[in-house]
Amino acid sequence: MTHPIHCDLGKLLGRVLMSLIFISAGWSKIGGYEGTQGYMESAGVPGILLPLVILVELGGGLAVLLGFFTRWAALALAVFCFASAALFHYVPGDQAQMISFMKNITIAGGFLILACAGAGKLSLDNYLRGK
DSSP states (O other): OOOOHHHHHHHHHHHHHHHHHHHHHHHHHHHTHHHHHHHHHHTTOOGGGHHHHHIIIIIHHHHHHHTSSHHHHHHHHHHHHHHHIIIIIOOTTOHHHHHHHHHHHHHHHHHHHHHHHOOOSSSHHHHHHTO
């Protein structure tokens, strides 16, 4: 069954919108490395994991944006969203943190759908599959 072009455009737009926050966050962590490392350690997460966090956010965000290894990148970002929600935002007495918690859970759900649906025709995955 073929999908209409608006579905492929929707997947492209969805990938762009979902990736921007992670590309931006990963890039900002490079410039604010020490501060981010300190924040992670204050939450009980070893600061030595920061390069992995940057790789997942920046690398995964770019992969989703381009539609390159999309299913794997989306799955990695879904796991990342669940982990960061639980480790940094689950504070039942703090409404702002609970909103961030729910946003992370929601974004993880979107990434799980992307992992199952794939990037669509307007992606490097589709282009490379045709080669």
